[in-house]
Amino acid sequence: MFTVKSLLKDWVSSRSMKSTFDWLDDRTGYRGLLKEVLFESVPGGARWRYVWGSTLTFGLMVQIITGLVLWAAYSPSSQTAWESVFYIQHEMTGGWLLRGIHHYTAQVMTILLVLHMGQVLIDGAYKAPREVNFWTGLILLLLILSISLTGYLLPWDQKGYWATKVATNLAGVVPVFGEHIQRVIVGGPDYGHHTLTRFFALHAGVLPVLVMMVIVGHIYLFRKHGITPAHPGKKKRRDGWFWPDQIFRDAVACLAVMMVVLILTLRHHGAELTAPSNPAERFPARPDWYFMFLFEFLKYFPGKSLIIGGLILPALAVVGFFAMPIVASKWPWGHKANLIYSGGFLFIFATLTAMAFNHDAKDKEYQFAKKIAQRDAARVMELAQSPEGIPPIGAVELLQNDPYTQGPRIFASKCASCHTYMGHDGMGKPQNEPSAPDLYRFGSRQWLAGFVDPDQIETIKYFHGTAFVEPDENGKKSRMVRFVKDLENLSEEGKAQLSKIVAAVSAQADLSYQEEMDAKDAALIQEGTDLFFEGIEGVDATCADCHGFDGEESEASFTPDLNGWASRQWTIDFTKNPSHPKFYGKNNDRMPVFEEEKIFTDKQIEMVVDWLREDWVRFASGDN
Amino acid sequence: MKKSDSAKDDRREFLEKAGSICAGCAMLGVPAAAGIAVVLDPLRLPPKDAEFIDVTTLDSLPPDGTPQKYVIKADKQDAWSRFPDRVIGAVYLRRLKNDTIQAFNVVCPHLGCAIEYRDVEKDYFCPCHNSDFALEDGAQGRGSPSARPLDSLETKVEEGQVWVKFQNFQTGIAEKKPA
Structure with missing residues (x-):
């Protein structure tokens, strides 16, 4: 019967093939090498617990493959790093998958390093004669963590930028040479192009080459001394062979690692990319999870003791691991002490990590x-994917000119000392003592209807805390407040008329979100415009007594002109100078004449106004 | 073989060995030295002199002394690029009683994150390692990990304009040293 196996066997042992292999072996000696590599005896038989080293080698291979392809699409400079990673993540076919695999393999490798080291420690595989092998392993661990650390910065996003800033600033704490070390790492006095080129050279060049060199030594030494039998004293299991006994187990373990990486990548749709780095925009810097314990640790070393927690103790802990083979050979209790030391380290690591995450969750x-x-981050992705795209100066400009994200920031810092927006400061922090109207959907029918509601005009949503509700020397509140208060006993007909006027005035605002409604209610708006001049049933005064409207100017002074009320230009002009005779004139309460005081730039005023009007660029994909 | 011959051979062997080692070092030394010079190039650049930058107007600062954050823009040289009018940092400005201005760099002197003014607590706070700093003088709070107070910056008011001598400082140390 022909089976695949017999076919293969026939082919390999066929005369022509055999002579080809003979020729090759004669020139290269490959058979001897193959035998050396594959037919290694595994004392005590193959075991699952020996797989960790192989999974790490596999992880490294994954990183080299994915890393090289990422390299082919990455551009390290402060104008292109984020931009090229964005392009990989969002534009290139499968880019997110590739970057995700690279990212999560790094995460998983950190865990595999711990498992590999744990197995070596528990089995006592670090003891004589394997000291040097253990040390090369520790060097590999440090090198791989350094690769992770340098890779964190490369996307040049807020997360990487701020976390790496903390890390490199720690280098500056070193006495005497700290500043110089930091400068050499950062590539200058400031973060910039050369920080990226240097980190990239380390991440993709220097460190991987070192890793490969040390790995060759590590595996050579491992082969020289062989596997450490798990229980040398106990009854012997039959010896096994590396090929195929152990390799099969290794292959299954590597496949499992790949599965975990894939699941993580798919679940998170690749690795996170935050907004482009911006030195003026704060970001709660956090390192990757496996450095969180150090991050937490730093909080306990105030002032000058920073160097102790940030550098000396971590360095001592590493020295402790390097000393393990010596400790184990010098004292009979050495091995136990090493296990307790490692356990203690792991315990502190786990506790500090849990504390760090717990603090953040509660903070x-x-x-x-x-x-x-x-x-x-979500917004900048949307802008970067818009037809306008990313300008050559870099994506950081996209957010700086974006009303949707800058509007609330400007509002919070410049407007929210008096105004509110839905009761908060624009950014979401509660504003408890407003002394000027809430500007959420200012100009809309809903806003205006509330304003002319006798029950609402004096609340914190409108004139509460303003001079307009304060009685003057004659004991009278402002005319507008008195006018609205008088609307209390309006007839049904009067109410209907008022709402028509509201629609007419609000239509002046020309709000994009009200556009459809305004178009539909054209007739009603016309009626409202007429009523503005004619007045409401049962009310003596008309709106036109005080306010200009529909092209007419008002005879009254120092009352806001409602021609184009709440439109973009009206609101910009008003913000620049509320004391203009066209607006409040001398009746202006406390609103600053921003035009003179230069609290805002013109661009900032425009961004706040566009944000209040909800006029920011929208794209089909995103709903903000 | 004569004795002098074997001594000659020894000497010859020694010279060959020494020569190989020296030649090897010299060969590798040339690229290594050139490389090291480039790696250490950032040390060449002297620290920048701080300059006064026009930040805002005096009127824009609330008389009640609430700090306001301003970004600092200046021409920035980043290796081969010159960015005109680029954000290079930010400051908190606070108007004091006699219309003098107190300015703090927003860079946390602990490890370089950005501090933020907290309206409720009335202090400056860094979200990275929970350093807090007093509103009045920028002094670090008790239990705050920072080794020194916030970095104050020189200010001047001329014709209603507020100027700040903007500078960054080394973080993590008790001393206030320009970076």
């Missing part, structure tokens, strides 16, 4: 900052 400031950062 409202952090959660708030994180939300803002996520919103910025």
